[in-house]
Amino acid sequence: MAKREIPEINAGSMADIAFLLLIFFLVTTTMEKDTAYVRKIPKKLEIPVDPDPVEERNICDIRANNQNQLLFRGIPMEDPDLISDKVLEFYQMNQNLNQDQTNAALNNPSYKGQNFPFYSFTSRDEIEQNILSSEDKLDEISNTPGAADDMIEFSEKQLDKWLEKQTASNLLFKKSGKRILREIHFQAHVRVEVMAETEYELFAKIQSEVEEAIFELRDIAAKDIFGESYGIIKKREAMDKLDKAKDGKKLELLEVLYPARIIEVKPNN
Amino acid sequence: MSKFRKDGGREVPGVNTSSLPDIVFMLLFFFMVATTTKESDPTVKVERPIGLKATDMTPYKQRSEIDFLYLGEPRNPARAAEFKLGYALFLDNVVQPAAGDLYNTNAISRWKLDKFESKPVRMTEQIENVITCVKADKTAPTILIFDIRDQLEKIDALTVAYAVEDKGVF
Numbered sequence: 385m386a387k388r389e390i391p392e393i394n395a396g397s398m399a400d401i402a403f404l405l406l407i408f409f410l411v412t413t414t415m416e417k418d419t420a421y422v423r424k425i426p427k428k429l430e431i432p433v434d435p436d437p438v439e440e441r442n443i444c445d446i447r448a449n450n451q452n453q454l455l456f457r458g459i460p461m462e463d464p465d466l467i468s469d470k471v472l473e474f475y476q477m478n479q480n481l482n483q484d485q486t487n488a489a490l491n492n493p494s495y496k497g498q499n500f501p502f503y504s505f506t507s508r509d510e511i512e513q514n515i516l517s518s519e520d521k522l523d524e525i526s527n528t529p530g531a532a533d534d535m536i537e538f539s540e541k542q543l544d545k546w547l548e549k550q551t552a553s554n555l556l557f558k559k560s561g562k563r564i565l566r567e568i569h570f571q572a573h574v575r576v577e578v579m580a581e582t583e584y585e586l587f588a589k590i591q592s593e594v595e596e597a598i599f600e601l602r603d604i605a606a607k608d609i610f611g612e613s614y615g616i617i618k619k620r621e622a623m624d625k626l627d628k629a630k631d632g633k634k635l636e637l638l639e640v641l642y643p644a645r646i647i648e649v650k651p652n653n
Numbered sequence: 654m655s656k657f658r659k660d661g662g663r664e665v666p667g668v669n670t671s672s673l674p675d676i677v678f679m680l681l682f683f684f685m686v687a688t689t690t691k692e693s694d695p696t697v698k699v700e701r702p703i704g705l706k707a708t709d710m711t712p713y714k715q716r717s718e719i720d721f722l723y724l725g726e727p728r729n730p731a732r733a734a735e736f737k738l739g740y741a742l743f744l745d746n747v748v749q750p751a752a753g754d755l756y757n758t759n760a761i762s763r764w765k766l767d768k769f770e771s772k773p774v775r776m777t778e779q780i781e782n783v784i785t786c787v788k789a790d791k792t793a794p795t796i797l798i799f800d801i802r803d804q805l806e807k808i809d810a811l812t813v814a815y816a817v818e819d820k821g822v823f
Contacts, residue, residue: 395671402677409685418714418721419707420786420814425806580796584724584789585702587798588817592704599706622712650799 421591423646430534442501442572444474446590450581464586467593468600471574475601475642478502479568501572506565508557511550518543552640555633559609565640573645580651594646601642610634695743695788697725702791704817710786718778719814720768721745722761724797725790740793742801761804769810781811788816 446467447455454461456470477500481489486502489495522539525531553565574594578587603614610617617638621631713719723743726733733739744764769780785805787798802813 395674398674399670399677402674402681406677406681406684409681417819418710418786418816419704419819420710420784420816421704422708422784422812422814425802425811425813427809427811428806578795581794583791584793584795584798585791587795588702588704588815591815592706592817595704595706619709622709648799648802650802651796 421588421595423591423648426647431532436571438571438573441499442569444471444572444574445577446575446594447577448579448582448586448590450579452583452586454586464589464593467590468596471594471597472600474500474572474574475568475597479566501569503566503568504570506549506553506567508550508553508563508565511546511553511565515543515546515550518546548636549640551633552637555637556609567640568643573647575647575649577649578651582651591646594644598642598644602638605638605641606634609637614638695723695725696728697723697741697743697790698728699723699725699788699790701788701816701818704819705821707817707819708814710784710814713784716778717772718782719784719786720765721786721788721816722764722801723788724793724801726792738794738797740790740797761801762808762810765805765810766808781809783810784812784814785810786814786816 443457445455445457449455454464454467456467461467461470477497478486478489481497481503483505486505489497490502492498518539522536522543525535525539549565556562556565576587576590576594578590599614606612606614606617617631617634621635710719722745724740725743726739727736727741732741735741742760744760745768765780765785769783772783785801787801789798798815805811805813
C-alpha cells in the first residue's frame with residue numbers, strides 16, 4: 385500500500401484575511417479628538433478705569449449657583465438646553481428693524497423688544513471718518529509727553545477696531561452690495577456668572593449653549609453672504625494655510641456682525 | 654568533463670508565504686497596542702462633559718500652539734485629601750506639583766513659561782495666543798478653573814480653552 389501524503393492547506397489567503405482585519409481596524413478606530421471652547425482672558429489694566437454703565441437691555445446674564453440652579457436674565461430656568469434659544473432671541477429680537485424703526489422703537493416704551501439690545505447702522509463713509517479721527521487721536525496721544533502706555537494702547541485698539549470694521553464692510557459690500565454695516569449695540573454681551581461650587585459640567589454646558597447660539601447666527605449670515613456654512617469656513621481657516629487670508633477675512637466679517645462678547649465673572653468666596 | 658550537472662526540468666520552488674500572516678498579525682497587534690492619542694497619561698481622573706459646536710484643537714496641536722492641563726480627582730484616593738477641595742492638577746509632561754503647589758506657588762505660570770520657551774523656533778505665535786486647554790472633570794468646582802485663569806493672566810497667556818467632548822466633530 386502506497387504511503388498517502390497529507391495535502392498541505394493553502395495558507396496564501398491568510399494574508400488577505402489579516403490585511404482585511406488590519407484595514408477594518410484602521411478604518412473603524414475613532415481617535416479621541418480634543419475639542420474645546422476657546423476664550424480670551426481680558427488683559428489686566430495698569431490703571432484701573434471705571435467702566436461705563438451698561439444698560440440692562442444689553443446684558444444677557446446667565447447665572448448658576450452652588451446647587452447648579454440656573455438664572456437666565458433674572459428668571460429661574462429649569463432646563464439648560466433652553467439657553468441657546470434664549471441667547472438667540474437676545475441677539476435676534478431687534479435685528480430686523482431698520483434705522484427708522486429702531487429710532488421709533490427706542491422712543492416707544494411699550495415696544496416688546498425694549499429689553500433687548502438694539503442694532504446700530506454705520507455707513508462706509510462714517511467708518512472712513514472714524515478711521516481718520518482715530519488716527520489723529522493716536523498721533524496726539526503718542527506725542528504727548530508722559531502719556532500712559534494704557535492710553536496709547538487703548539487708542540491703538542480703537543483704530544484697529546475701525547480698520548477691522550472697514551475690512552469687514554468692504555467684504556460685505558463686495559459680496560452682497562450692502563452699503564450699511566448693521567451691528568449689535570457695542571455693549572451687548574453675554575455674562576456668565578457662576579459660583580465657587582458650580583460644577584464644571586454646568587459651566588461647560590452654558591459655554592456650549594452660548595457657542596451654539598452664536599454659531600447659529602454666524603451660520604445664517606455666512607450662508608446669506610458667502611453661500612457657505614460657517615463651520616466649513618472655520619474649519620478650513622484652521623487647517624489650511626493657503627486660503628488663510630481669504631477665510632480669515634470672512635470670519636472677521638462674521639465676527640463683526642455677530643461678536644461673541646462673553647464675560648466670565650470670577651466667583652468670589 | 655562536466656562537473657556541472659545539467660539535468661534540466663528542475664522547477665524553481667515557490668516562495669513559502671505561510672509566514673506572511675504572522676508578519677501581518679504582528680503589525681496588527683503592534684498598532685493595536687501602540688496607538689495612543691494622549692501625550693501623557695494623567696494621574697487624575699477626568700471625565701469630560703458633553704458639549705456642542707466645540708472647536709477642534711487638532712490643527713493647534715499639530716502646530717504646538719496648545720498646552721494641556723488636567724484637573725480632576727487623583728487616581729490614588731489617598732492623595733485626594735492633600736489637595737484643595739480634593740481636586741489635583743496635572744500639568745502635561747511635568748511632574749505633578751506638590752500638594753498645595755497650585756495655590757502657594759506659581760506652578761502653572763512656571764510650567765506655561767517653560768513650555769513656551771521650549772517651543773520650536775518656527776512657531777511665531779505670541780504667548781498671548783498660545784492656547785491653554787483645561788481638561789477638567791465634570792464634577793470639578795468652577796472656582797478652580799478661575800484660579801487657573803488668574804495664574805495665566807499673570808503671565809499674559811490670555812487664551813484659554815475649556816475641553817468638552819463633542820461627538821459632532823470629525
